[in-house]
């Protein structure tokens with residue numbers, strides 16, 4: 001038994017049921033925007049706790065916990081998994097399969113820890129539903145699909161999320177991270193980068209490998225693009241500004257003596273400022289176009305794949321939350337950290353209604369594992385296996401501190 005706040009106990013039975021829920025969710029992951037089994041499971045559990053629920057944005061679920069007059073607070077957890085073959089050796093490891101958009105069958109794993117996010121959110125709902133004397137107001141649980149492809153938050157907003165759910169005055173969310181369980185990392189102001197992903201298809205002219213004069217070699221052309229693109233950050237962006245450009249895939253050709261007719265690469269851009277983002281994307285378009293022209297090739301085709309907004313923690317709300325988290329987890333447990341180059345679509349949910357939001361990281365690993373010599377797998381690794389008992393408990397304490405920090409005050413003021 002742990003005390004969460006005056007009047008809210010976290011019993012051993014509730015903790016055991018949280019661990020069990022986590023193991024169930026971990027064993028049954030689903031790919032982005034295909035989380036229908038997960039959505040059904042979550043909606044049923046929320047209904048059993050007495051929440052109103054509705055589905056939103058395809059496989060999203062919204063749960064509304066009403067408890068009289070008071071502030072409205074939003075709490076978001078993402079629900080999707082990744083196309084990764086799990087290699088954790090856990091006895092509840094996933095053997096699930098899924099299909100990518102093009103139909104390819106792939107293994108599926110909760111390798112980003114969104115299963116911990118769901119287990120924490122459902123447990124917070126259970127604790128709040130069971131202690132209605134300890135707070136007043138409304139909590140809106142946003143169980144968001146498709147985070148990994150930047151699609152879910154946008155889909156929920158487009159599906160009329162804020163016409164159907166009460167509008168919160170603030171929205172909170174958190175992510176499990178390879179730091180010590182029991183601790184959280186939080187930023188005030190910019191927390192995570194914007195992210196843009198493109199696919200570039202470079203057209204050449206096919207010919208026999210012995211007859212380059214007949215060809216426009218798309219491999220040489222695309223290679224020039226890749227190299228020239230490296231100069232955007234090093235030679236164009238202001239040295240005191242941050243940007244990352246990564247070319248993550250490059251494919252062309254089938255045989256060594258055929259000059260192929262096309263090449264294809266995908267790239268990802270991370271930035272913190274809108275003006276730097278525009279500068280980098282403009283430079284990419286300029287270089288891709290000009291290199292095609294330099295080879296007398298047709299202009300390469302750019303397809304925009306994903307775009308994530310900046311994740312911005314409203315400084316006033318974040319500073320207040322930092323105090324609340326210190327109260328719940330201890331002074332030493334809360335670190336203020338600089339922004340990270342990772343990305344999230346969380347910010348869109350609050351941006352859509354112009355309210356503040358705060359996002360933070362909670363610890364995945366026991367101290368012993370952090371101190372051991374072995375390298376520790378991070379998010380998106382096939383070996384990512386948080387020490388889920390302390391990690392989930394940390395997540396619940398942090399979620400409850402944030403939610404009660406908004407709806408708990410009301411009770412004392414009544």
Ligand SMILES: [Zn+2]
Pocket residue numbers: 112148379380
């Ligand atoms: Zn992820």
Ligand SMILES: [Zn+2]
Pocket residue numbers: 112113114147175379
């Ligand atoms: Zn994630």
